[in-house]
Amino acid sequence: MSIRIKNVLVEGKERNIYIAGNLIEEISEVGSGKEAEFVIDGKGKAAIPGLFNAHTHAAMTLLRGYADDVPLQEWLSTKIWPLEARMTEEDVYWGTKLACLEMIKSGTIFFNDMYWHWRGSTRAVAETGIRAALSAVFIDGFDEERAREQMRRNEGLYEESKKLPGRIIFALGPHAIYTVSEESLCWVRDFAEKHDLLVHIHLSETKGEVEECIERYGMRPVEYLDSIAFLSSRTIACHCVHLSSKELELLKQNDVKIVHNPVSNMKLAAGRMLYEELKKAGLYSNIALGTDGCASNNNLDMFEEMKIASLVHKSFSGDPTSMPATEAFELATRNAAKTFRLNSGVIEAGRLADVVLLDLKKVELVPNHNLTSNIVYSANGSCVDTVICDGRMLMAGRKVEGEEEIKEKASEVAYELVKQGV
Amino acid sequence: MSIRIKNVLVEGKERNIYIAGNLIEEISEVGSGKEAEFVIDGKGKAAIPGLFNAHTHAAMTLLRGYADDVPLQEWLSTKIWPLEARMTEEDVYWGTKLACLEMIKSGTIFFNDMYWHWRGSTRAVAETGIRAALSAVFIDGFDEERAREQMRRNEGLYEESKKLPGRIIFALGPHAIYTVSEESLCWVRDFAEKHDLLVHIHLSETKGEVEECIERYGMRPVEYLDSIAFLSSRTIACHCVHLSSKELELLKQNDVKIVHNPVSNMKLAAGRMLYEELKKAGLYSNIALGTDGCASNNNLDMFEEMKIASLVHKSFSGDPTSMPATEAFELATRNAAKTFRLNSGVIEAGRLADVVLLDLKKVELVPNHNLTSNIVYSANGSCVDTVICDGRMLMAGRKVEGEEEIKEKASEVAYELVKQGV
Numbered sequence: 004m005s006i007r008i009k010n011v012l013v014e015g016k017e018r019n020i021y022i023a024g025n026l027i028e029e030i031s032e033v034g035s036g037k038e039a040e041f042v043i044d045g046k047g048k049a050a051i052p053g054l055f056n057a058h059t060h061a062a063m064t065l066l067r068g069y070a071d072d073v074p075l076q077e078w079l080s081t082k083i084w085p086l087e088a089r090m091t092e093e094d095v096y097w098g099t100k101l102a103c104l105e106m107i108k109s110g111t112i113f114f115n116d117m118y119w120h121w122r123g124s125t126r127a128v129a130e131t132g133i134r135a136a137l138s139a140v141f142i143d144g145f146d147e148e149r150a151r152e153q154m155r156r157n158e159g160l161y162e163e164s165k166k167l168p169g170r171i172i173f174a175l176g177p178h179a180i181y182t183v184s185e186e187s188l189c190w191v192r193d194f195a196e197k198h199d200l201l202v203h204i205h206l207s208e209t210k211g212e213v214e215e216c217i218e219r220y221g222m223r224p225v226e227y228l229d230s231i232a233f234l235s236s237r238t239i240a241c242h243c244v245h246l247s248s249k250e251l252e253l254l255k256q257n258d259v260k261i262v263h264n265p266v267s268n269m270k271l272a273a274g275r276m277l278y279e280e281l282k283k284a285g286l287y288s289n290i291a292l293g294t295d296g297c298a299s300n301n302n303l304d305m306f307e308e309m310k311i312a313s314l315v316h317k318s319f320s321g322d323p324t325s326m327p328a329t330e331a332f333e334l335a336t337r338n339a340a341k342t343f344r345l346n347s348g349v350i351e352a353g354r355l356a357d358v359v360l361l362d363l364k365k366v367e368l369v370p371n372h373n374l375t376s377n378i379v380y381s382a383n384g385s386c387v388d389t390v391i392c393d394g395r396m397l398m399a400g401r402k403v404e405g406e407e408e409i410k411e412k413a414s415e416v417a418y419e420l421v422k423q424g425v
Numbered sequence: 426m427s428i429r430i431k432n433v434l435v436e437g438k439e440r441n442i443y444i445a446g447n448l449i450e451e452i453s454e455v456g457s458g459k460e461a462e463f464v465i466d467g468k469g470k471a472a473i474p475g476l477f478n479a480h481t482h483a484a485m486t487l488l489r490g491y492a493d494d495v496p497l498q499e500w501l502s503t504k505i506w507p508l509e510a511r512m513t514e515e516d517v518y519w520g521t522k523l524a525c526l527e528m529i530k531s532g533t534i535f536f537n538d539m540y541w542h543w544r545g546s547t548r549a550v551a552e553t554g555i556r557a558a559l560s561a562v563f564i565d566g567f568d569e570e571r572a573r574e575q576m577r578r579n580e581g582l583y584e585e586s587k588k589l590p591g592r593i594i595f596a597l598g599p600h601a602i603y604t605v606s607e608e609s610l611c612w613v614r615d616f617a618e619k620h621d622l623l624v625h626i627h628l629s630e631t632k633g634e635v636e637e638c639i640e641r642y643g644m645r646p647v648e649y650l651d652s653i654a655f656l657s658s659r660t661i662a663c664h665c666v667h668l669s670s671k672e673l674e675l676l677k678q679n680d681v682k683i684v685h686n687p688v689s690n691m692k693l694a695a696g697r698m699l700y701e702e703l704k705k706a707g708l709y710s711n712i713a714l715g716t717d718g719c720a721s722n723n724n725l726d727m728f729e730e731m732k733i734a735s736l737v738h739k740s741f742s743g744d745p746t747s748m749p750a751t752e753a754f755e756l757a758t759r760n761a762a763k764t765f766r767l768n769s770g771v772i773e774a775g776r777l778a779d780v781v782l783l784d785l786k787k788v789e790l791v792p793n794h795n796l797t798s799n800i801v802y803s804a805n806g807s808c809v810d811t812v813i814c815d816g817r818m819l820m821a822g823r824k825v826e827g828e829e830e831i832k833e834k835a836s837e838v839a840y841e842l843v844k845q846g847v
Contacts, residue, residue, distance in 0.1 A: 048615065050733065065792065066794075066803065067791075067792060067794065067798075067799065067803055068792075068793070068794045068795040068798035068799045068803065069794040071749070071750055071795070071798045072745070072746050072749035072750060072798075073745070073746065074745060075745055078745075099733060101788070101791065105788045105789065116661055133442065158490055183665065201789050203838070205671060266736060268740070269736035269739055269740035269804070270735075270739055270740075270745065271739075271745050272739045272740055272742070272743045272744055272745040272747075275740070300802070300803075301798065301802040301803040302789050302798070302802070302804075303806070304724065304789075304801040307729065307732075307805070310729075311733060311736070313692075314688060314691035314692055314733065315691065315740070317691055317692055317693075317694045318690070318692075318694055318697070318737070320694070321694045322694055323495070323496060323497055323500075323692065323694040324494050324495065324496060325694075326496060327494035327516070328493055329491070355826075356482065364829075365727075366523070366526055366527045366530055366828075366832065367724050369489075369832045369835065369836055370487065370489060370490075370836045370839035370840060371490070371836070372460055372489065372490045372491040372839070372843060373490040373491065374490075376489075376490035376493045376494075376723065377489065377490045377723070379491060380490065380692070380722070380723040380724070381489055381490065381719075381722075381723040381724040382651075383726070383729070383805040383806070383807065384805070384807075385805065385806075385807030397592035406788075407786075410548075410786060410788065410791045413791065413792065414791055414792045414793070417792035418792065421794060422508065
């Protein structure tokens with residue numbers, strides 16, 4: 004299919020965008036450019052790259068608002084884990100569909116997921132048309148048998164993933180160093196290297212994790228992973244809140260990708276990622292932005308995430324010029340596209356057709372002195388009018404196919420889960 | 426006029442709400458209650474009290490995104506002040522109309538304003554139907570003649586204000602202790618006492634303000650105001666970021682009202698209000714929440730403000746149970762209503778008819794395990810469907826009368842202001 008977006012603002016200038024298949028083929032002057040099967044009137048709209056949510060647990064959207072304002076360990080052990088243990092593949096399917104719907108409605112075209120019942124997430128992503136890197140939670144609890152089970156499972160899922168659409172990336176998901184044994188981490192390292200797979204891991208999220216690591220291995224988390232040659236340019240390390248300067252250096256040496264989750268870190272009081280320090284270590288273009296799961300956010304709105312990221316670093320550093328709007332926007336687009344090795348994140352000819360149209364008539368975008376400022380500091384997901392992902396229209400005029408059914412079914416399974424009690 | 430809202434959720438139960446004139450007259454069981462001239466189907470909606478924005482500079486919405494990511498003093502002196510100096514009453518009128526539109530669209534039914542060209546703001550508020558406390562910026566720059574001018578001006582405006590609708594409150598707006606002389610502050614104190622007026626002031630927003638105060642008066646800002654008997658239960662002190670324990674005590678003794686502006690404080694790197702400490706000092710019910718002006722936020726969405734307020738205190742205190750959703754919501758409703766001496770902020774019979782209906786089908790509100798959690802941590806202004814203020818429908822099905830004209834005219838005057846250069 005081909006799509007023509009007429010008279011749309013691209014970096015401040017009115018242009019025509021021509022999309023053929025899943026690529027932006029041409030951006031041309033108004034009045035010129037190819038005709039297409041499908042035409043969108045872009046008047047009063049701005050085209051921006053679709054946003055990337057670089058770390059989440061999509062199906063946790065089922066638990067939105069279920070257990071807030073409780074201490075972290077109590078939250079996990081008495082609220083979240085018992086419910087997760089009871090989730091079925093069907094629950095995960097509907098939870099992920101709800102998350103995909105929310106992300107599409109707020110201009111996100113890609114998410115990096117780690118969750119249970121991988122097939123449920125995969126089916127939801129295949130149907131909704133969004134891009135994703137999907138990893139199954141790999142936890143062995145330092146148990147050899149569970150470890151072997153997880154390895155076999157991942158080998159199987161990797162084979163299955165070969166039949167999936169190209170917009171779905173299979174990734175490995177070793178949960179964290181405190182839930183996965185060294186043997187398994189080494190297996191993940193080797194399997195990822197052999198098949199050139201991304202590796203999605205929680206790293207240095209809490210002080211407790213660091214302390215436990217020092218006690219267990221006699222070194223800090225990043226040092227430990229480096230000592231077993233785990234780190235590479237394929238490693239996607241989420242949170243990275245508690246880092247020593249030596250660890251910053253190791254992340255840089257290994258070209259590790261970093262995902263910042265400011266809302267989750269604030270809500271769970273985990274601490275603050277050292278943004279300025281990561282930049283100084285030369286890691287700026289390795290940093291992407293994620294919402295984390297809805298149980299610790301509680302939404303998937305990347306506009307909100309960009310704003311809060313920028314605010315938190317200004318506030319903590321005492322420097323109101325820290326993380327300017329342009330950087331927050333790059334974290335959610337260009338940088339993330341690089342992390343996930345996708346030719347996306349920028350609106351230009353030759354790139355993947357992941358295009359979001361903002362409705363410039365939304366009151367939050369008026370006046371329009373500076374679109375990037377408005378996007379980061381004023382907009383929210385409701386400013387998105389149209390979403391094209393991989394050349395396919397996922398939302399037009401804020402309408403997404405099947406929306407009502409998704410909300411109904413996801414609510415049903417969510418209430419059923421909670422009704423059973425913990 | 427009378428309005429009946431049928432089958433709407435009120436604190437988790439389906440109810441009928443009957444509004445007569447500007448009051449909620451009755452909340453009754455489904456299937457019962459009075460008939461009305463106007464009927465709203467509340468099915469799939471929840472009724473919550475309209476939100477209060479307790480500190481803003483509405484017309485600054487014209488400058489949204491105009492000058493971000495620059496150091497504070499440079500921002501004020503080279504960007505904001507030169508433009509403000511050129512603003513006309515007509516500019517302020519359109520800027521305030523734009524702000525009112527944005528606030529109505531995001532469920533805010535009241536704002537506390539301090540700005541130039543009071544008549545422009547007043548006209549906008551009178552027309553749009555929202556509630557407001559409006560004060561003219563009172564700055565004398567420690568100049569006797571300017572001081573007398575400001576006093577005469579406020580005497581005149583106070584007289585004028587008597588002809589305004591009851592939903593507009595005249596307040597005094599001494600800008601801050603570093604811009605207003607002691608003589609003027611004493612005049613404000615006496616005039617406010619004589620006429621029982623609210624006094625809107627910026628207080629202890631930045632470290633620089635505290636240092637300057639100590640240098641000038643030999644004491645900290647709150648101590649200084651207490652020493653001239655300025656503080657009272659009518660004082661609305663905005664920001665209150667830098668407070669000693671003695672100052673906390675003085676605020677409590679004088680029953681001073683406090684407005685927290687977390688986004689602005691973070692964006693300008695001003696510091697963090699001591700929420701837990703204010704609570705410990707017994708001031709919880711005196712705290713309200715505000716967005717500040719759009720030049721330092723950059724929107725007027727109180728849903729976002731509630732979330733960020735809660736996040737910032739969890740994050741800084743290291744306690745994920747700090748400022749739970751219920752408190753953030755009360756700051757924006759019940760507490761603020763008390764601050765502004767309005768019988769609003771709660772949905773119950775006998776209260777002012779300031780009612781907001783949320784659309785529970787918005788994806789951010791699905792599933793609905795806990796509505797208050799969803800409101801504070803997941804929703805944004807676009808979840809608001811209907812706004813009733815003072816018994817009058819200001820928005821129905823997200824449509825506000827005159828919206829297109831307001832956005833066009835406000836954009837025009839905003840671009841004209843900026844075009845002239847600084």
